[in-house]
Amino acid sequence: MINISFPDGAVRQYESGVSALDIAKSISEGLARKVLAASVNGQVWDATRPITEDASLKLLTWTDPEGQDTFWHSSAHLMAEAVESLYPGVKFWVGPALDKGFYYDMDLGDRKITEEDLAALEKKMTELARQSNRYIRKEMPKSEAVAYFTEKGDEYKLDLLQNLNDGEITFYSQGAFTDLCRGPHIPDTGFIKAIKLTNVSGAYWKGDEKNKMLTRVYGVTFPNQKELDEYTTMLEEAKKRDHRKLGKELSIFTMDEDIGPGLILWMPNGSIIIEELEKLAKETEEEAGYKRVVTPHIAKENLYLTSGHLPYYQDSMFPPMELDGAKYYLKAMNCPHHHKIFDAEQKSYKDLPYRLAEYGTCYRYEQSGELFGLMRVRCLHMNDAHIYCTKEQFAAEFKAVNDMYLKYFEIFGIEKYVMRLSLHEPSKLGQKYINEPELWLETEEMVRQVLKESGTPFVEVPDEGAFYGPKIDVQIWSTIGREFTLATNQVDFAQGRRFNLSYTNKDNAPETPLIIHRAPLGTHERFIGFLLEHYAGKFPVWLAPLQVKVLPISDKFMDYALDVQKKLKRSGVRVEVDDRQEKIGKKIRDTELMKVPYMLVVGEKEMSEGKLSVRRQGKGDLGSQDIHAFIDMIVDEIENRKSGE
RNA sequence: GCCGUUGUAGCUCAGUGGUAGAGCACUUCCUUGGUAAGGAAGAGGUCGUGAGUUCAAUUCUCAUCAACGGCUCCA
Structure with a gap:
């Protein structure tokens, strides 16, 4: 007999060799029908695998992430079985579960x-x-496995076997299909009730573009049809929030073949959002002691040789143009330009920290297949700034930058993000990373401390730093699930030296400043793309391209409507009058669809009382208000950048 | 850049080896209507671009450009 302990602390005795499924059955048949896998001493096992020692056991069902994982992995095998029966001789690589x-x-x-x-x-x-074929686990000696796949001529599985040791090789079979697999799997295929194959695409073998391209089929499965339907509905809802769709519907931006791929044309509505964002950035940066600069869109080759971006980054830059015997590049980043401004005048330690900010226009030759709406473009406008400081000032400066991020996130109600602290890999010093072992460790620790002290949630990722220092990326996900870096914040102890930047310290000796690169609002392109999806197009009033639409009941009240418009305009509100010969219902519908935050219905009643009927987008009629009361309210909402929730 | 799909009116989309259609939007007229679509008429397209097959191509073939779904990449 063996002792099995359960999550609730209970311990029961079973005969050795009992499976999790047997145990589930001993509790209830209903439970047994739901068990997909089991966590045995913290390891996920087949529910059918015999347990021969004392163990802690957790039965895993659809409500457990590991249960879903197992379910989808088994579904991949089921798909492989189907593929093999329709396409005999097919060779498989790997088939993992996804989120x-x-x-x-x-x-x-x-x-x-x-x-x-x-x-x-x-x-x-x-x-x-x-x-309802059972998934059957079988252990196999390595030599036997190698012989099996050699005979089959399956170079892919042989490749997988290379990294496996004798004694840890298992096979799984269900129906006519057998696969090298670590497992675990669900008890049988009958659990899989609803199946949707979503798309097919190419994928490089081992993710290396030099390798052969394999065919990848994506799918999703569920234990019942209802969940699949819900999932399908969820996907459709997500598509409605897609920034590309909303951007078109709300006339935010457009693209044109004659302009070029990845080059955004900001329409009047989009330009208003840009101006509001820049206004916010300028106010915030002014307060934080930044100085604004403006730099050209092109520069000579030598600048990027000095910065070290050429030749490493050359593939991502537009090819140069030759002028007067010199090569000029479109700038892919603003930093070298800012460094030159720092260097233009002599600096003392008294001038530091020296903070330069710019909404800089950059051009990056992203690969054609990479372009994605506003999220990945070839011309971008970056909320860029560089802080030149001493080592002693670094922690405080970095903290101030981090605080600025958090302030912005609060304004925009950004809650779902992950800060990734990217670190260096010591064995790659001098190759991928500048060879400054102490500085790396020192700054990484400083950055880590700042994040910890501010309570910012973050994850550390090794071997992802920039070549010039550790960085923090703010990761977000588009509504269709693609991951992007929204903003970035980097430490740089290389560029200062490369550009020979220096300041005179207290001891009258030259010293190289540390540099912080920061872009809390990322680029206009990606940030507005993100905001469109974040707000589902329903911008807070301060950002809304059109803030108020006045809707006269009929032409008779047009003069009053125009008067209301004039008063609002005088208070700086973006307002239009719907002067079409349409019924009020139609005017409301169209304005709702354009997601204008406030609608002011004016007719006989309002005109005679000097009032407005206020309607809030998505919320309906708010009742009658005095014109001045409304102006005070909306101006307050705009000036304080209220979220409108 | 690679694999796959798509490209028809401003937008969303139907359709065909004999040079095209709907809804919305747009223009004009009627209607002056109180909280999510009033009515009528009209205008609008070299069917992404180039070449080939054919008596004839928007339709078939090839190339090319762009978008989309992935892969790769992303200082």
Whole structure:
């Protein structure tokens, strides 16, 4: 007999060799029907695998992340079985579970799967799932496994086997399909009730673009149809928030083939948002002691040789143009220009910290397949600034920058983000990273302390630093799930030296400043793309391109409407009058769809009383208000940049 | 850059080997209507671009450009 302890602290005795599924059955049949896998002493196991020692056990169902993981991994195997039956001779690489769903990479030889073929695959999968075939685990000696795949001519699985040791090699079979697999798996295919193959794409073998491109099929499965329907609905809702769709609907931005890929045309509505963001940045930076500068969009080759961006970054820069025997590049970053401003005049320690800010226009030749709406573009406007400071000032400056991030996030109600602290890898000093071991450790620790003290949630990622120092990236996710760096904050102890920047210290000796690169609002492009999705197009009043629309009941009240408009305009409110010959219902509908925060309905009643009927977008009629009371309220809302929630 | 898909009116989309259609938007007229679509008429497209096959191409083939879904990349 063995002792099994449960999460609630209970301990029960079972015969050795009992499986988690047996145990579940001993508790209740209903539970047994839901068990997908089990956590045995903290390791996720097949629910059917015999337990032969005392163990702590947690039964995993669909409500556990590990349960879903196992479910989707098993679904990948089910898909592989279907693929193999429809495309005999196919070779498989790996088929992991994802956050939501799974994929399997495969080599189909000369054949290919297109999206049209997915329906047939789904059908086959459903058919195989209904057979409720058990997933059977089998341990195998390495030599036997190698022989098996050598005979099959499966170079992919042989490659996988290279990294596995004898004694840890397991195979899983279900139905006619057998695969090298660590597991675990769900008890049988019958658990998989709802199947959706979402897309098919190419994927480089081992993620290396020099390697062969395999076919990757993505899918998602559920234990019932209802969950699949909910998931489908959720995806449709997310699509409505896609910044590309909203940007078009709300006339924020456009693109044109004649302008070029990744080059954004900001329409009047988008330009208003840009101006509001810049106003915020200028106010904030002014208060924090930054000085504004303006620098050209191009510079000579030598600048980027000095900075070290050429040749490493050259592939991401537009090719140079030759003028008067010199090569000029479109700038991909603002820092070298700012360094030159720092260097233009002699600096004393009394001048530090010296903070230069600019909404700098940069051009980056991103690969064509990389472009993505506003999120990844070729011309971008960066909320950039560089702080030149002494080592002693560094911690305080870095903290001030971090505080600025947090202040911005509060204004925009940004709660879902992750700060990634990217560190260096000591073995790569002198290659990927500048060879300053003490400075690396010292600044990394300072940065870590600042983050800890401010209570900012962050994760540390090794070997992701910039070549000139550690950095903090603020990661966000677009509504369709793509991850982006919204903002970045970097420490730089290389550029100062490369540009021979110096200041005179108290001892009358030259010293190289430390530099902090920071861009809390990222770029206009990505930030507005993010805001569109974040607010679902319903901007707070201060950011809304049009803040108020006056809706006269009929032409008879046009003069009054124009008078209301005039008064609001005088208070600095962005306001228009709907002067179309439409019924009020139609005017309201159109204004609602354009997500204008306030609608002012004016008719006989309002005109005679000198009042307004106020309607808030998405909330409906707020009742009648005095004109001045409304102006006071909206001006307060705008000036204090209220979220409008 | 790589794999796959798509490209028809301002927008969303239907359609065909014999040079095109809907809804919304737009223009004009009627309507002056109280909180999410009043009515009528009209205008608008070299069917992404270039080449090929064909008596004939928007439709088939190839190339190219762009967008989309992924991969790779992302100081």
